[in-house]
Amino acid sequence: MAIWILNASAIDPVSGEKETLHLRVAEGKVAQRLSGAEKPDTSGHEVIDAAGKLISPGFIDMHVHLREPGFEYKETIASGTRSAAKGGFTTIAPMPNTRPVTDNAETVRFVLDKARAEGVVRVLPYAAITKNELGRELTDFPALKEAGAIGFTDDGVGVQNAQMMKNAMAAAQALGMPIIAHCEDDTLVEGAAVTEGEFAKRHGLKGIPNESEAIHVGRDILLAEATGVHYHVCHVSTEQSIRLIRLGKSVGVNVTTEVCPHHLLLSDEDIPDSMDANWKMNPPLRTPKDVEACIRGLEDGTIDIIVTDHAPHSGEEKARGMARAPFGIVGLETAFPLLYTKFVRTGRWTLGFLLGKLTREPARVFGLPYGTLDVGAPADLTLIDLDTEREVDPASFASQGRNTPFAGWKLYGWPALTMVEGNVVWTDNGGTNR
Structure with missing residues (x-):
């Protein structure tokens, strides 16, 4: 099923200005981008409301x-x-x-x-x-x-x-x-x-x-x-x-x-x-x-x-x-x-x-074909919560490794959802998906 990601905050890679956008994902690619002022037809689509989140190309x-x-x-x-x-x-x-x-x-x-x-x-x-x-x-x-x-x-x-x-x-x-x-x-x-x-x-x-x-x-x-x-x-x-x-x-x-x-x-x-x-x-x-x-x-x-x-x-x-x-x-x-x-x-x-x-x-x-949210690009993206402060807790890592000098640091900017080629592979409330 195709997906609409609505109300996401984005950074224009040329101007550096913040914008609100709606992003349609289909067949593993970015299929459509609309400005926040436009109203997409979401019928027949899964909808992800990204209000309050930054959308970025996947790291x-x-x-x-x-x-x-x-x-x-x-x-x-x-x-x-x-x-x-x-x-x-x-x-x-x-x-x-x-x-x-x-x-x-x-x-x-x-x-x-x-x-x-x-x-x-x-x-x-x-x-x-x-x-x-x-x-x-x-x-x-x-x-x-x-x-x-x-x-x-x-x-x-x-x-x-x-x-x-x-x-x-x-x-x-x-x-x-x-x-x-x-x-x-x-x-x-x-x-x-x-x-x-x-x-x-x-x-x-x-x-x-x-x-x-x-x-x-x-x-x-x-x-x-x-x-x-x-x-x-x-x-x-x-x-x-x-x-x-x-x-x-x-x-x-x-x-x-x-x-x-x-x-x-x-x-x-x-x-x-x-x-x-x-x-x-x-x-x-x-x-x-x-x-x-x-x-x-x-x-x-x-x-x-x-x-x-x-x-x-x-x-x-x-x-x-x-x-x-x-x-x-x-x-x-x-x-x-x-x-x-x-x-x-x-x-x-x-x-x-x-x-x-x-x-x-x-x-x-x-020379990789990734790193953008342009129409036609692979739908690799992450949604990020820029406003919530959390503490680095090695016990919560998905990695088997716990070896970090940053344990206990209080930080902002935690990813909330990660998508690879149109598939949601991780969410902060549901873990990884396969």
């Missing part, structure tokens, strides 16, 4: 970890996609550092088949650059593309060998595919859990220096210039990296990048002295100077998109303490409320700016 997260296959005790494709739906995301791109690594066509097809059978949002998997992410031998890029991979990355580890990365870029460019890089020089980070800053000094910990990230960023921008590949930097976190990316863009290198909410909101000076490992992620929380550089880089367009780097772990793993716990926090269910509350409600950003970084811009960067 797109180009960097998540669904953990399956191999680490289903942390997360599954089913639970991870439900977490995405609850957070307003309709398209997500999982990283290949699973077990087995997503480095062959069979595993790519497994992820896609599992997502179709058990997932509730669109899943676009990456494949590994090198076999087993060991940095020694390239994977079969043509076979991986044919199987459905949307790009190549060894996320979780940096490709240490420059010739290997150059070869990968040349192979990806020949296929019209992007290289997505986790930038980290291993020789500078061994045995470290936090950034080289005030927290590390206070606790006598070895720190991860900013240059461990920036060295790879600078190297890879030069290699991307030489090969012409679309080069995308994962989870940028340092002022030095942003400076290099800005320079690369200025001379015409096809370099794009992403930033996570936690690197926009938290610094190493916020980490509690309790050494709670829910504050441990990679890249680590950097200095206040780096946080401001990330914010300004997003604002001036150096940083293209926002991602969550949703990285669930078990409670037992995170209980091992700052030194021994794995890196990573969950983020799908808190991303929009955090950014809306801390940047839009405070007046630093417009609502249209934030929505663009979660919808239109990811679609542009990766």
